[in-house]
Amino acid sequence: xTETARELAGSHVDGRWRTGxxxxxxxxxxxxxxPVGTYAVADHELVDEAVAAARAAQPAWRARTPAERGRILxxxxxxxxxxxxxxxxxxxxxxxxxxxxxxxxxxxAVDTLHYHATRAWAPSSTGYDSSIPGEEVxxxxxxxxxxxxxxxxxxxxxxxxxxxAPALVHGNAVVxxxxxxxxxxxxxxxxxxxxxxxxxxxxxxxLGGGRIxxxxxxxxxxxxxxxxxxxxxxxxLERDAVAAxxxxxxxxxxxxxxxxxxxADLDQTVEALVAGVTxxxxxxxxxxxxxxAHRSVRDELAExxxxxxxxxxVGDGLAEGVNMGPLISHEARDEVxxxxxxxxxxxxxxxxxGGGVPDDAGPGAFLEPTVLAVADQQPTVCREEVFGPVTSxxxxxxxxxxxxxANDTPFGLTGAAFTRSERRTRRxxxxxxxxxxxINTATTGSExxxxxxxxxxxxxLAPKEQGETARDFVTELKAVYHVPAD
Numbered sequence: 001x002t003e004t005a006r007e008l009a010g011s012h013v014d015g016r017w018r019t020g021x022x023x024x025x026x027x028x029x030x031x032x033x034x035p036v037g038t039y040a041v042a043d044h045e046l047v048d049e050a051v052a053a054a055r056a057a058q059p060a061w062r063a064r065t066p067a068e069r070g071r072i073l074x075x076x077x078x079x080x081x082x083x084x085x086x087x088x089x090x091x092x093x094x095x096x097x098x099x100x101x102x103x104x105x106x107x108x109a110v111d112t113l114h115y116h117a118t119r120a121w122a123p124s125s126t127g128y129d130s131s132i133p134g135e136e137v138x139x140x141x142x143x144x145x146x147x148x149x150x151x152x153x154x155x156x157x158x159x160x161x162x163x164x165a166p167a168l169v170h171g172n173a174v175v176x177x178x179x180x181x182x183x184x185x186x187x188x189x190x191x192x193x194x195x196x197x198x199x200x201x202x203x204x205x206x207l208g209g210g211r212i213x214x215x216x217x218x219x220x221x222x223x224x225x226x227x228x229x230x231x232x233x234x235x236x237l238e239r240d241a242v243a244a245x246x247x248x249x250x251x252x253x254x255x256x257x258x259x260x261x262x263x264a265d266l267d268q269t270v271e272a273l274v275a276g277v278t279x280x281x282x283x284x285x286x287x288x289x290x291x292x293a294h295r296s297v298r299d300e301l302a303e304x305x306x307x308x309x310x311x312x313x314v315g316d317g318l319a320e321g322v323n324m325g326p327l328i329s330h331e332a333r334d335e336v337x338x339x340x341x342x343x344x345x346x347x348x349x350x351x352x353x354g355g356g357v358p359d360d361a362g363p364g365a366f367l368e369p370t371v372l373a374v375a376d377q378q379p380t381v382c383r384e385e386v387f388g389p390v391t392s393x394x395x396x397x398x399x400x401x402x403x404x405x406a407n408d409t410p411f412g413l414t415g416a417a418f419t420r421s422e423r424r425t426r427r428x429x430x431x432x433x434x435x436x437x438x439i440n441t442a443t444t445g446s447e448x449x450x451x452x453x454x455x456x457x458x459x460x461l462a463p464k465e466q467g468e469t470a471r472d473f474v475t476e477l478k479a480v481y482h483v484p485a486d
Contacts, residue, residue: 009039014053015200029096030316030364050204054173057201062171070120076196077113096325098317116165136482141475143171145223153179166470249462253385254413257406262294264418276442282389306353326364333365336388347379412455
């Protein structure tokens with residue numbers, strides 16, 4: 001156990017760590033009886049204090065040059081990189097993902113901080129020709145003010161980083177709340193930002209449950225909200241924010257298809273499906289939830305998936321050679337198991353592989369990677385996001401049917417297609433109703449310098465996260481018409 005994890009963790013508001021009030025415990029999902037650390041739960045008075053601190057500190061932070069703000073983010077990245085192994089150990093014990101996955105997430109978070117640090121030197125103004133002689137026309141960007149960031153537990157370092165970093169580098173103050181399942185990783189990110197030189201009140205961490213997050217988002221002095229989490233909570237926050245005249249960005253669920261055409265390279269396809277279904281124990285909004293296979297390759301694909309999935313080792317993410325860790329909790333595991341059983345007993349699905357708890361994995365929240373063969377997309381597992389290593393397998397007969405099935409969902413986050421045909425590739429890119437399209441690669445892939453976000457019920461109409469578009473959400477754009485004085 002790391003030294004910082006043994007301490008009583010707390011919120012960080014207006015430059016001070018706050019450890020008073022109710023104390024809760026964070027547990028290891030691979031070893032449920034093992035506490036990872038304890039933390040103090042914030043109350044609504046602390047929320048008010050955090051927002052007030054952000055409001056007071058933001059003007060001075062905005063007045064600093066973008067280069068100064070960027071250097072602080074770069075220093076935070078260096079501090080996190082120096083503690084990579086320690087933080088990877090903590091992430092695996094608190095969230096459950098395998099140690100290689102934790103190392104990878106920390107590396108991506110470091111890169112994300114560096115990327116947004118460099119955005120401080122990006123052009124902030126665009127010039128236009130005017131129809132009036134002597135007039136100058138240009139745009140300028142200004143920070144929105146106070147940004148509330150509410151992050152999920154499945155990427156406890158990376159997603160907070162891609163919310164907080166662009167907000168800070170473009171001159172905003174932040175109040176952010178992590179998921180209550182992973183507070184200790186949040187504390188470590190805040191530590192790095194504070195040590196790197198973020199001034200008091202500019203970035204405030206508040207620990208607590210959903211009611212605390214709702215209180216932050218609803219606060220009258222919050223100007224913008226960025227949220228990643230469940231569809232129900234996200235839509236409620238979005239409705240209330242719109243009514244209050246606030247800008248809001250939500251990233252919600254996904255029910256992502258992978259279309260396997262009859263000309264697909266099945267070796268390549270199976271490896272991508274392993275990543276799409278099992279990485280992060282399937283607890284990703286980008287996970288592959290439906291595999292749509294041409295009828296001519298469906299049986300062979302099922303055999304190959306079953307063999308590959310059956311060879312995966314499920315267990316404690318700290319153990320050598322483990323391919324997939326536990327779900328975040330026993331409650332989450334039991335919910336996923338319940339949906340698998342309903343699909344079989346009520347909806348007539350057949351288990352291709354998995355479907356139960358591994359015999360030798362230990363007492364943690366473990367589940368076998370599971371593939372269910374279905375006759376149509378009516379079962380709940382084909383309609384709603386089942387947040388675990390579970391996917392359904394369905395046959396199609398032609399390209400039109402494949403795309404119709406792929407788009408038959410209220411979600412539109414990401415999707416994949418496996419084909420050697422350029423004609424099919426172009427059609428999938430044009431017609432698949434998803435914000436991210438993957439050709440011959442897993443649905444879970446994304447790049448930090450490219451936009452991240454979906455269509456339909458997966459996202460809001462706000463600018464997408466990551467990449468250059470991250471700036472668009474945390475800044476206001478002004479057009480300036482300037483005729484020089486005589």
